[in-house]
Amino acid sequence: MATIRQVQVTFDCAEPERLARFWCEVLGYEVPPVPEGFASWDDYNGSLPPEKRDAWFACSDPSGLGPRLYFQRVPEGKTAKNRVHLDVRAGTGLVGAERLAALEAERDRLVALGAVCERVLVADEENESCIGMQDIEGNEFCLD
Structure with missing residues (x-):
């Protein structure tokens, strides 16, 4: 084991x-x-x-x-997209419009803290909604 x-x-x-x-x-x-x-x-x-x-x-x-x-x-600043990022589970167990509303509410809370919303990906036939974000130093993360 x-x-x-x-x-x-x-x-x-x-x-x-x-x-x-x-x-x-x-x-x-x-x-x-x-x-x-x-x-x-x-x-x-x-x-x-x-x-x-x-x-x-x-x-x-x-x-x-x-x-x-x-x-x-570290002395150098961020210069490229993260190769690894955190997924913050803000819509666990939710689907469709209910999930998107929960993600958008969390996005708004985090924007008030200084985060930046990069893009909102709305659910399609294959994937549920998620929101791409950046923290206060530009590190990418997702709300999903």
Whole structure:
């Protein structure tokens, strides 16, 4: 029998904490507790050498079911389409107009947080509706 491994999804980004907090709002995830001995993440970051400040941030599913998301600062910006993306399941169990309405409501919530809607794909004979989105740093993801 194969060993099951847990997965962490890592994002290269410009502003790790800002992007992590965005994804917390999208997924209902939580940020880790502030390191011991510090009153806030700002206090912790201020204690680090300048080159290590704001270099990473993480968030995780409070239920323990979803993967941990890790955000690491990199010097280069995003230049091409993601080769891997997250599908946010906002229409599970719904079909047709009911599914599209649920997806559009979630799209509107996420746009208010700074996400961008790229395209709405309406159901056809083969596929259900889904919505292509971008997060606050331009990473593609889908609402499905």
